Amino acid sequence: MQNIDALVFDVFGTVVDWRGSITREGRELGQRKNIKFNWARMANAWRAGYAPAMDRVRSGELPWMNIDALHRLILDELLVKFRIEGLTEEDKDHFNRAWHRLKPWPDSVRGLKRLKKKFVIATLSNGNMSLLTNMAKNGGLPWDCIISAELFNHYKPDPETYQGAAKMLDFPRDRVMLVAAHKGDLRAAQNAGLRAAFVARPKEMPPKANIDLSPDSAFNYNATSMTDLADQLGA
């Protein structure tokens, strides 16, 4: 196949390691404030709250809110649930922005730099523009362009996001490929007319999570890392 002009990337889990990064920042916060807690549990619960929170926006129960605001909503609920006390507003705001500081997987920057030589590379994430911009700056992610679902007032997997990204980059949809570690995201991109590349990220979820990491011939590419994807695409 090929005839691809642009690659758009899911970010949380596909390019960066949210679970390790949030757990680490939680531990630092706990040490600073002398709070004993299993921060890996916080990372998992925070992330688990994300899809239901987006659904509340999608259904109209909540007005349009960006991910920073949704993350904060979930964090405030979890601090109550887990009885974590003694955090100032500044502590909470800083911890909420840990999502701006998520660390890339070890192969991400190297792979993206290679892919950038051959394709336009852009984010296509539910994260807001400032979050994605700060994350790129912190992590050295060499995007040509940052595209957020925020620009379309729709969250993935709504088709407006995939189609909006292709339109914004001014390429036909079938010359744009979504790269993601999540099969639902990829299937939604295909239904919206884009191509799809799966990158398996076995460490994204906790060991017991039992997520589907197997290659799927329904996708145009199946890779084990960004550098493997670059190899397969001749970049």
Add this chain to the structure above:
Amino acid sequence: MQNIDALVFDVFGTVVDWRGSITREGRELGQRKNIKFNWARMANAWRAGYAPAMDRVRSGELPWMNIDALHRLILDELLVKFRIEGLTEEDKDHFNRAWHRLKPWPDSVRGLKRLKKKFVIATLSNGNMSLLTNMAKNGGLPWDCIISAELFNHYKPDPETYQGAAKMLDFPRDRVMLVAAHKGDLRAAQNAGLRAAFVARPKEMPPKANIDLSPDSAFNYNATSMTDLADQLGA
């Protein structure tokens, strides 16, 4: 002063040399198609058609159109006016996209790389997202984020563009500074609550144009190049 988090940049004329680039691409086109014409005249007329075309969008006479579409509208009129014949649709489309390939001024990339270490740097241009993305890729412009007036369905100098950019980057307006070679753009940014840095670009317009290149104490900074601005900002 200082206390600035982000710099947003006008692009055409401030970061890239539209006049030299369009003239050069016109000459190449003329040689290829055996058309004798003074292509500097085309560059100047094309650019001169741009503000009136945006005004037609602003007034509602034309529906929202991006700059690629406006550029093409103007080009088609100028080809008739200048009696330039024999161009195929492909020739015209390629020439129209010369605006995606404008070359940076010699100090731009070096200055931006230094400024990027200290500030978030983003475009704030009337150029559309794909134009700015392709231009950055062609010219090696190291933006943290690409912001186009297109995202706000308003063209500069409408206040929605300056305020929208600050909101998108999630910084208070008075911690965001517009960098531009055009005083009207800078004054509009100030009126919208942003800071302003003037960069004189004496070669943007033809020698006879007699534009105002003098420093103005109303602006926060007055510089003679991007590297001079980096010096003044300690970057």
